[in-house]
Amino acid sequence: MTAVSRLSVNVNAIAVLRNRRDLPWPSVTGMAAIAMEAGAKGITIHPRPDQRHIRTSDVFDLAELMEDRFPNKELCLEGYPSPEFMKLVEEARPDQVLFVPDDPGQSTSDHGWQFDADTSELQDAIAQAKDWAVSVALFCDPDPEAARQAARIGAERIEIYTGPYGACYGAPxxxxxxxxxxxxxxxxxxxxxLGVHAGHDLTVDNIPALVRRAPFIREMSIGHGFTADALIYGFAESVNRFRTSMGER
Known part of the structure; x- marks a missing residue:
């Protein structure tokens, strides 16, 4: 029997490509559907304030896609818990929200929450999301103390920032x-x-060692590496390749 997938495909890069032209393709929902039909666990998106890739309309289109065609898959909404983002979470009601400590102008998430700072605003956001029946994950640096702090303030899951690990290609x-x-x-x-997730710069080459070390990881959110792979092998086949690297096929 095929193992349950832990692959969540981040489709931000698809939106970047689409936004280069005033055209509806490549379709964010269309490519998301291909990924899920091929066996991905779900879809991750990060709607930023400037809408430079994922647009607000994409959030609701994807939420509708999940409800209509993929009710057993998961939509993860990623973002900084600003009032505007929290309003989007309340209206879209994704399966999961991943709170990240990103500055609005940041190109990508590149660090976890600094829990020694004031976390009252973050605690309020966690409580709100739970009231809306949305599961809450926090983006954390690879530091055991970060996991302890995430649990202390009420998170249900963490996503471990794997960027430093991904940057070690060629340096075993x-x-x-x-x-x-x-x-x-x-x-x-x-x-x-806590549920354990991982994300950032994961590839078919560096995932196997990660799975061997922490086989209980329940989700890996992959965007850039997945899209780069899909340019060569195609979207559906890249789902197969990444799931194989996770030991699921």
Missing amino acids: DRAAKELARIGETADTAKSLG
Whole structure:
């Protein structure tokens, strides 16, 4: 029997390509459907304030797609918990929200929450999302203390930032050290009852070692690496390739 997928395909890059022209293609919902039909667990999107890739309309189009055609898949909405973003979460009601500490002008998420700062606003956002029956994950650096702090303020899941690990291609010694940090963080999160996710710069080459170290990771959110792979192999086949790298096929 085919294993349950942990692959969530981030389609931000599809939106970037579409937005280069005033045309409806490539279709964000169309490519998302291909990924889920091929076996992806769900879709991740990060609607930024300037709408430079995912637009507000995409959020609702994808929410409708999930409800109509893929009720057993998961939509993850990623963003900074500003009032505007929280309004979008309330209206779209995704399956999951991933709160990230991004500045509006940031090109990509490149660090986790700094929990030694004031977290009252974050606690309020977590409580709001839970009131709307939306599961809450926090973006965390690979640091066991970050997992402990995420649990303390009410998160249900964490997504471990794997960018430093992904940047170690061609440097196996550094990769092993970064993988150890991720593993320690994952172990701590699991011991606290948190769901464990991972994301950033994951590829078919570096995923197998991560899965061996932390086989209980329940979701990997992959956008850039997946899209680069899909330019060569096609969207559906890249789902197969990434799921194979996760030991699911």
